[in-house]
Amino acid sequence: MNGWSDAFNWLLDPTNWSGPGGIPARTEEHLVYTLVTLVVACIIALPIGLAVGHTGKGRGVAVQFSGALRALPTLGVLLLLATWLGLGFGPPLVAMVLLALPPLIAGAYAGVEAVDRQTIDAARSIGMTGWQVLFKVELPLALPIIIGGVRSACLQVIATWTVAAYLPLGGLGRYIYDGYAVQNYAEMLGGSIVVIILALVADGVFAIVQRLVVPRGVVLGRASDVRVRQSRSLVGTSGSTTAG
Amino acid sequence: MIEFRSVTKEFPDGTVAVRDFSLVIPSRRITVLVGSSGSGKTTILRMINRMVDPTSGVIEIDGNDVSTLEPVKLRRSIGYVMQNSGLLPHRKVADNIATVPLLRGVKRKDARVRALELMDAVGLDRSLADRYPSQLSGGQQQRVGVARGLAVDPNILLLDEPFGAVDPLVRAELQQELLRLQHDLDKTVVFVTHDIDEAFLLGHQVVIFKKGGLVAQVGTPQEILADPADEFVAKFIGADRGKRALRVRSEAGRDVLVDSEGRAAGVLVTDDDEAGAVAAASGASAQGDQPR
Numbered sequence: 001m002n003g004w005s006d007a008f009n010w011l012l013d014p015t016n017w018s019g020p021g022g023i024p025a026r027t028e029e030h031l032v033y034t035l036v037t038l039v040v041a042c043i044i045a046l047p048i049g050l051a052v053g054h055t056g057k058g059r060g061v062a063v064q065f066s067g068a069l070r071a072l073p074t075l076g077v078l079l080l081l082a083t084w085l086g087l088g089f090g091p092p093l094v095a096m097v098l099l100a101l102p103p104l105i106a107g108a109y110a111g112v113e114a115v116d117r118q119t120i121d122a123a124r125s126i127g128m129t130g131w132q133v134l135f136k137v138e139l140p141l142a143l144p145i146i147i148g149g150v151r152s153a154c155l156q157v158i159a160t161w162t163v164a165a166y167l168p169l170g171g172l173g174r175y176i177y178d179g180y181a182v183q184n185y186a187e188m189l190g191g192s193i194v195v196i197i198l199a200l201v202a203d204g205v206f207a208i209v210q211r212l213v214v215p216r217g218v219v220l221g222r223a224s225d226v227r228v229r230q231s232r233s234l235v236g237t238s239g240s241t242t243a244g
Numbered sequence: 245m246i247e248f249r250s251v252t253k254e255f256p257d258g259t260v261a262v263r264d265f266s267l268v269i270p271s272r273r274i275t276v277l278v279g280s281s282g283s284g285k286t287t288i289l290r291m292i293n294r295m296v297d298p299t300s301g302v303i304e305i306d307g308n309d310v311s312t313l314e315p316v317k318l319r320r321s322i323g324y325v326m327q328n329s330g331l332l333p334h335r336k337v338a339d340n341i342a343t344v345p346l347l348r349g350v351k352r353k354d355a356r357v358r359a360l361e362l363m364d365a366v367g368l369d370r371s372l373a374d375r376y377p378s379q380l381s382g383g384q385q386q387r388v389g390v391a392r393g394l395a396v397d398p399n400i401l402l403l404d405e406p407f408g409a410v411d412p413l414v415r416a417e418l419q420q421e422l423l424r425l426q427h428d429l430d431k432t433v434v435f436v437t438h439d440i441d442e443a444f445l446l447g448h449q450v451v452i453f454k455k456g457g458l459v460a461q462v463g464t465p466q467e468i469l470a471d472p473a474d475e476f477v478a479k480f481i482g483a484d485r486g487k488r489a490l491r492v493r494s495e496a497g498r499d500v501l502v503d504s505e506g507r508a509a510g511v512l513v514t515d516d517d518e519a520g521a522v523a524a525a526s527g528a529s530a531q532g533d534q535p536r
Contacts, residue, residue, distance in 0.1 A: 122330025125295055126344050126392065127320030140334050215334030217376030 006186035007193060016190075021174070023194060029170040030161060030198065037093060037157050038150065041100035046146070049108020053142070054134050062109060066102035074099055075163050082167055092164035099160055100153040107149015111142030143213040151206035158199045162191075172198070245271050246292060246400070246432065251301030253287055253457070261287040262457030265301070269449070271399075274426055274433040276447035278440055284457025285436045289402050292434065293322045305400070320344050323393030323401040323431075327408045329385035331377040331392070337363070338373040341391045348396070362391040367421055383414035390422070394429070403435045407442070419445055440481050444469075452477055 010016060017023050052062045074095055081091035115138050123137045139146075165173030175191025178184075246269040253262040261284040269275045277285040290296040291303055294315040303310045310318060331340045339346075341362055342355035350358075360370055366387045377385055386406055393401055403422075407415040423446065426433055437443055443450050444465040452460040452468070454476060461473040469488065472478035482488045490501040490509055499512035 116333075118326070118328050118330055119332060121295075122324075122326055123332065125290075125293065125319060125324040125326065125330070127316050127318075127347065128343075129316050132347065137332060217333045217335065217378055 003185055003189055007189035010186040010190035011193065026170060026172050026174055026191075027194065027198060030158070030172045030195075033089075033093075033096070033161050033164070033169075033171055034154065034157050034202075037096040037100055037161070038154060040093070041097045041104055041153060041157075042150065044097070045101045045104035046108050049105040049146075049149075050112060050134065050139070052105070053109035053112025054130070054138060056113075059109065062105055066105050069098055069102045072098060074160050075166075078163060078166070087167055089169065092161070092167060092169060096157050096161060096164075100157050103149045103152040103156070105149075107146050107152075108142070111145030111149070112138045114145060115141045140215050141218070143215075144210050147206060147210045147213055151203060151210060154202050154206060155199055158202055159195065162195055245269065245306055246434070247302075247304045248288070248291075249302045249304070251288075251291065251298045251303060253284070253291065253296060254299045260456060262291075262298070265457055265459065267451060267459070267462065269432065269434060271432045272430045273448040274423075274435060274446050275449045275451065276435045276437060276443040277451045277453065278437050278443040278447075279453030279460075280438055280455070283453035283455055285451075285453050286404055287457065289404055289434055289436050292400070292402060293319045293324060295319070320348060320396060321398055321400075323396070323398040325386070325389045325393045325401070325403045325406045327405040329377065329382075329389040331385060331388055333377055336374050336376060337368075337380070337388050340377065340388055341395050343392060344396050358395065359391070362394055363388075365394065365425065366391045381414075382410045383418060386410060386418060387421075390425070394425075394431075398431070400432045400434070403433065405436055405438070408437070408439075415442075422446065444481075452480060 011023075019025065048062065052058050077098060078092055078095040081094055085091045085094075119141070120133060120137060123133045128136065161171050162173030162176055165171055165177040168174075168177070172191055172195045175194070176188050179187030179189075179191060248265050248267045248269075251262060251265045252260065254260045263284075265284075265288060277288060279285050287296055291298055292305070292310070294310055294313070297311065305313075331337075332343065335343070338356055338359040341359040342350075342352075345355040345358065346352070356373075360373060363370055363373060368384060368387050368391065372380065372384065377388065380388065389406065390403075393403075407418050410418065419442065422433075422435075425431075435443075435446055440452075443452075447465060449462065450465055450468060451462045454460045460480070461468055461477045468477065468481060469483060472481060472483055478484060485504045487503050487509055489504045491503075492499045492512060493502050494500070501509045501512055503509045
């Protein structure tokens with residue numbers, strides 16, 4: 001098929017790698033959009049998820065709310081918001097945050113719920129306050145699952161930010177919409193490939209982070225005796241992140 | 245002294261775990277609450293440090309009504325050890341032991357020194373201080389649990405079936421450690437178990453429960469053995485069988501004790517041959533492991 005070789009030619013063309021419309025600049029835009037989305041979504045979702053997991057209350061509401069959010073068609077929400085709020089960064093940001101909320105909330109409450117009830121009961125029995133149980137016991141033990149939620153949110157957000165180019169806005173979606181407008185399929189396919197690579201790289205990074213945040217005692221518990229020394233040095237740097 | 249006065253606990257689902265329970269738990273003694281599961285003994289234990297609040301009735305510690313005390317502060321002043329150690333899996337042994345002192349604002353360095361001392365006290369090698377709980381055996385984890393319970397030097401130590409999940413040999417060892425610790429440290433110990441042998445071994449005072457938090461009998465092991473309050477208690481302690489039902493048989497001019505199956509359990513001695521009594525007693529315990 002000719003399309004693929006055209007796409008690779010487009011990707012290899014040096015003129016596509018420089019300037020404000022070049023691949024590095026567009027990738028950077030895309031990453032910034034994604035990062036802002038994740039930060040905003042985390043600020044909203046994590047307290048909700050942790051509260052649900054910690055108190056055990058409102059789980060049903062959280063599940064239904066997340067389910068309802070998942071069912072929203074993102075492009076529809078985007079256009080609706082754009083007609084209300086006008087063009088610019090705001091409408092797509094809101095739409096992407098809505099998209100990111102369900103996996104983040106689910107990750108947070110599932111993570112806290114997965115912590116052994118006996119461990120929590122013991123922490124309370126020896127005199128930890130609710131907040132101390134949350135921050136010194138539940139959060140460190142739940143962190144791998146919480147990061148798992150961020151990971152899946154990140155993947156969706158990277159993929160979906162492409163539709164924001166419709167508005168119009170920057171990011172890697174530009175290539176897809178601009179290429180479509182002039183029927184330049186090489187550009188469309190090339191742009192898509194960049195998005196896919198970006199998503200895979202981000203997913204890989206989170207996969208690594210997810211392993212690093214597993215508390216050491218928990219890692220050691222799973223490892224066999226022979227591997228204990230190895231896994232110690234492997235996760236040596238994670239001690240500082242989880243010690244608090 | 246801990247005193248329960250007509251304490252009742254009814255859970256929201258309508259189960260009455262404890263009904264009109266009154267008891268005085270003397271200071272510096274081991275009181276064992278024993279009964280089968282669902283007898284409310286754990287609920288009673290957890291009411292002492294306000295992990296459970298009673299529906300009605302009063303619980304006092306040295307004359308102070310616990311319901312007027314702040315739960316977190318109260319819990320930090322009472323040692324608590326539970327069945328599956330309840331250690332924090334992401335913290336090293338020494339940090340687990342030092343958890344409460346650190347919460348109370350003790351300096352890290354001092355807390356660690358104290359944690360190492362406590363490891364000595366409960367018979368743990370100091371080299372385990374930087375291990376994680378998952379790297380320890382069940383018995384070692386329970387020792388860490390006891391050390392953590394002792395970390396704030398509490399007057400009261402609550403133990404909820406602490407040796408229930410370890411194998412019989414380690415359990416026997418831990419029981420002796422507990423007796424030694426209590427003897428050395430003079431704590432008020434409240435101990436929950438479903439094992440009557442453990443209760444008789446450890447308890448200065450033993451409380452036997454029926455289903456639904458009803459007390460069947462309170463007394464020293466001797467009193468209970470000598471005079472079981474009713475059929476239930478007699479059955480529960482096994483007074484009619486095994487090593488608890490000993491008969492005297494004359495053999496070559498000496499009185500030999502045999503159990504209900506006719507196996508020799510020991511010899512009867514008088515007070516003036518103490519040495520012989522010790523030998524006989526150890527012989528009896530070596531024989532008497534079958535009925536559980």
